[in-house]
Amino acid sequence: MTDEQFEPKIVAFLCNWCTYTGADLAGTSRIQYPPNVRIIRLMCSGSVDPTYVLKALLDGADGVLIGGCHPGDCHYQSGNYKARRRIVALKEILKQAGLDEERVWLRWISASEGQRFADTVTQMTEALKAKGPNPMRQEWAV
Amino acid sequence: MKTVIPVEGNDVLAAVRGFLKQLLERGGVEAVLAPMVTPAGAVTPALVSDAAALDAVDPLAPVMGLNAARVVGPVSIREPRGRIAVVLRPCEMRALVELVKLQQASLNDLVTVVIDCTGTYSVPDYDALRANGGVDRAALMAAMATGDLVPQDGFTFRDACEMCEKPHAVGADVMLELFGADLSAGIPVTLPDEMAQALGLSAAEGSGTRVQVVDKVVAARTKVRDARFAEIRQQMDAEGIEGVFASCVRCHNCMTTCPICYCKTCLFKSPIFDHEPIQFMNWARRKGAYRLPADTMLFHLTRLNHMVLSCIGCGVCSDACPADLPVARVFRAVGQQTQAVFEYEPGRDVTEPLPLITFTENEWTSVGEER
Numbered sequence: 050m051t052d053e054q055f056e057p058k059i060v061a062f063l064c065n066w067c068t069y070t071g072a073d074l075a076g077t078s079r080i081q082y083p084p085n086v087r088i089i090r091l092m093c094s095g096s097v098d099p100t101y102v103l104k105a106l107l108d109g110a111d112g113v114l115i116g117g118c119h120p121g122d123c124h125y126q127s128g129n130y131k132a133r134r135r136i137v138a139l140k141e142i143l144k145q146a147g148l149d150e151e152r153v154w155l156r157w158i159s160a161s162e163g164q165r166f167a168d169t170v171t172q173m174t175e176a177l178k179a180k181g182p183n184p185m186r187q188e189w190a191v
Numbered sequence: 192m193k194t195v196i197p198v199e200g201n202d203v204l205a206a207v208r209g210f211l212k213q214l215l216e217r218g219g220v221e222a223v224l225a226p227m228v229t230p231a232g233a234v235t236p237a238l239v240s241d242a243a244a245l246d247a248v249d250p251l252a253p254v255m256g257l258n259a260a261r262v263v264g265p266v267s268i269r270e271p272r273g274r275i276a277v278v279l280r281p282c283e284m285r286a287l288v289e290l291v292k293l294q295q296a297s298l299n300d301l302v303t304v305v306i307d308c309t310g311t312y313s314v315p316d317y318d319a320l321r322a323n324g325g326v327d328r329a330a331l332m333a334a335m336a337t338g339d340l341v342p343q344d345g346f347t348f349r350d351a352c353e354m355c356e357k358p359h360a361v362g363a364d365v366m367l368e369l370f371g372a373d374l375s376a377g378i379p380v381t382l383p384d385e386m387a388q389a390l391g392l393s394a395a396e397g398s399g400t401r402v403q404v405v406d407k408v409v410a411a412r413t414k415v416r417d418a419r420f421a422e423i424r425q426q427m428d429a430e431g432i433e434g435v436f437a438s439c440v441r442c443h444n445c446m447t448t449c450p451i452c453y454c455k456t457c458l459f460k461s462p463i464f465d466h467e468p469i470q471f472m473n474w475a476r477r478k479g480a481y482r483l484p485a486d487t488m489l490f491h492l493t494r495l496n497h498m499v500l501s502c503i504g505c506g507v508c509s510d511a512c513p514a515d516l517p518v519a520r521v522f523r524a525v526g527q528q529t530q531a532v533f534e535y536e537p538g539r540d541v542t543e544p545l546p547l548i549t550f551t552e553n554e555w556t557s558v559g560e561e562r
Contacts, residue, residue, distance in 0.1 A: 099496045100458065100489070107489050109477070117559070120552060130550040133558055134533075138547065141532050142495050145424075145525040146432035157559040168562075189480035191433050191488040 057111035057177035059086040059170070062097045066124040067159045068116025074163030082167035083174040086114065093117070094155075095128025099139040102153060106143075109186035111177045112152045114169070119157040129157065151176075152183060192384045195377035195395040196367075203332045203374045204251050207306070207367065210380070211250075212242050213390050214276050214365075220302055224266065225250050225278035226259070232321055233314075236262050238275070250278045253309050253331060254317035255349060258450035258505045260286035264296040276302040276365075280311075281357055285503035285538020286450035288362070292545050293501070295453045302386075305363035307370045310340050310352040313510050320346060335369040336400075338408040351506020351519050354416035359405045362540075370408065371401035420527065423520040433488050435521060438514040441484045445508035445518045451498040459490055495525055500546050501537045502526040 063069040069090045075082060091097060094117025102113045115136060117129040136155045143150040154173055158166050185191060198206040211223050225248040227237035234252045236259045239245055260283045266275060279287065284305045290296040309331045312320065320326045320343060327343055334340045342348050352358075360366035365386070368379040379397030387393070426435055443459065446452045464486060475481040502522045509519040530536060533546035 100493045103489055103492045103496070104486075107486075107492075108474075120556070120559075127550065129559075130552065131547070133555055134547055134550050137532060137555055137558065138500065138529055139496060141529045142492070142499060142525055145427065145528050146492065146495065146521075147427040147429075147434075148431065148492075154561075155559045156561065165562075187478065188433065189478045190437065190482045 055178060055182055057085050057174055057182070058109075059112040059114055059173055059177065060105040060110045061086050061088045061114040061116060061170075062091055062094070062101060063088055063114075063116040064094045064118060064124075064128075065090055065092050067118035067122065068094075068156070068166065070160035071116070071158045071162045071166040074160065075167045076163075078163045080163055080167040082170045085174045085177075086170050093123065093125050093128035094132035095123070095125065097132060097135070099135055102139060106148070106152060106183065107185050107191050109183055110152075111180075111183045111186070112154065112173055114173060115153070115155045116158050116166070116169075117155070119159055122159065149180070149183075151180070192382060192387045192394055193396055194380050194382065194387055194392040195397055196380055196392075197377050198374055201329065201375045203378065204249065204328070206378055207250055208245050208248060210367075210378075211248060211276065211278070211304075212245050214302070214304075214386075215239075215242050215245065217389050217391075218276070218302070218386055219274065219389060220276040221273040223248065223276045223278065224259070224263065226252055228252070234317070238266060240273075248278070250306055251309070251328065251332070252317075253311045253326060253328075253348075254314060255280070255311040255352075255505070255507070256314040256510070257448060258286050258507050259283045260290055260296070260450045263287050263301070264290055264453070267297045267299070267301050268295065269297070272300055274300045274302070276304050278304045278306065279363070280308045281305055281360055282308070282351075282355065282503055282505040283450075284360070284363055285357070286505060288538045288541050289451055289501040289503060289545075290453065291541050292543075293451070293453060298541065302365065303363040304365040304367070305360035306367040307335065307360050308352070308355070308358040309335065309369075310342070310348040310355070310358065312342070312346060313349050316346050332369075332374050336371060336373055336404070338370060338404040338411075340408070349506055350419075350509055350517075351504055351523075354412055354419050354523075355504065356409050356412045356416055357504075358408060358412070359401075362538075368397065368401050371399075371404035372397050416523075419520055420524040423517060423524050427521070427524075432491060432521070436487065436491050436516055439487050439491070439516060440514055441487055441490065442513060443490075444511035444513065446494060448507040448511040449494075449498065450505065450507070451501045451503070452494065454497075458493065491521075495522065498522075499526040499529050500533065500535060503538045
């Protein structure tokens with residue numbers, strides 16, 4: 050597989066109230082963004098179990114995007130603050146374990162930020178293209 | 192209050208037993224939970240209600256097979272319960288503090304008794320020593336005065352003990368302060384005033400070199416620790432965690448023995464991983480080959496995620512590993528960095544919240560805001 054052909058796969062865990070709605074707005078607003086993202090809707094960024102992120106990475110996803118409401122805007126008051134700590138911990142652990150923590154992105158994107166969602170997916174796709182495929186894609190012994 | 196328990200005939204163990212007996216008879220506790228020697232000679236925690244049976248407790252036995260904090264949970268977690276004195280090593284005390292925060296143990300009605308640790312042998316090594324002329328307890332006790340603790344010829348202390356920079360008692364109700372003490376003269380003890388009164392002990396100071404000896408031991412162990420951390424980090428950078436844990440047989444012993452891994456409904460014992468047969472075929476087709484049992488790295492990385500912030504470094508995971516993997520080194524090394532991010536030290540303070548159950552609004556404010 051050459052770099053020109055490489056199309057990264059991004060698994061996105063988006064909160065129902067902000068980022069998923071923001072993604073929806075990007076769609077209804079006809080904003081173009083790369084088709085590299087597979088969206089999974091959750092009720093809150095605080096319900097993203099780090100194990101979901103790990104499973105996606107170990108099974109070969111090139112990137113994982115976690116989207117939630119901006120701090121202070123969580124539908125459940127504090128889910129995104131908890132998510133923030135969990136992702137900070139997860140990325141530190143990935144880094145320490147010799148895995149590429151830069152494949153995990155956490156972004157606050159509100160329901161009105163369709164453009165920011167499209168921009169984020171575009172940036173992430175470009176960054177992952179530059180990085181190349183997740184080596185775990187080929188690793189059978191994990 | 193500080194006091195000194197008298198030692199007669201250089202028999203430190205007898206003095207410790209005597210102190211525990213007093214505690215049981217007059218110290219207001221109904222039982223003592225301490226390492227006890229079985230008729231077969233093994234050492235195991237036991238809950239002792241009969242003072243006469245305390246003749247078989249051996250909290251100074253330099254062996255660690257399990258982390259006793261695991262067994263403190265079940266005897267303390269809810270009422271009605273006994274008022275129990277639990278005799279622990281410093282690492283077991285730290286594990287207990289974490290378990291209390293995880294709501295798996297309670298300090299109510301508990302008197303924690305922590306003894307400065309000599310370092311321990313693995314169970315097989317301890318058994319081998321017992322079979323071949325015995326463990327030189329006198330040498331270990333004498334070495335506590337200077338901190339120059341060395342294992343017997345042909346043996347080593349457990350890996351976790353060799354790099355243990357917290358071998359001294361802190362934060363307990365009762366602390367037997369062996370470091371820096373001339374134990375033939377007596378055991379310096381810190382204990383609550385009312386307990387000292389009930390036991391008829393009056394204030395007395397030990398030799399006063401404990402701080403210096405502890406500093407010396409901590410410095411030496413920290414050096415060993417840092418060298419081993421550097422080694423394992425280099426290996427993780429070079430091979431990834433999948434290289435370090437390549438020989439894992441998925442017995443889950445590390446999880447079973449870990450004092451922090453308490454979940455009764457552990458993800459890895461749940462039906463989540465009971466995939467349909469065709470799912471395995473899909474994975475095998477996608478990658479060309481697929482390791483079975485599946486999700487081995489997911490197991491280790493999830494366990495790191497779940498407990499590494501609370502990892503207190505007792506090392507029982509490594510002892511339990513049939514593949515002899517450096518589980519404790521990995522977890523301690525990753526734990527050190529991850530704990531530092533949250534300025535969290537497991538076992539330090541029972542009132543300090545676990546990093547992942549708390550938050551403030553004004554932290555990591557740039558995370559998620561990248562444009």
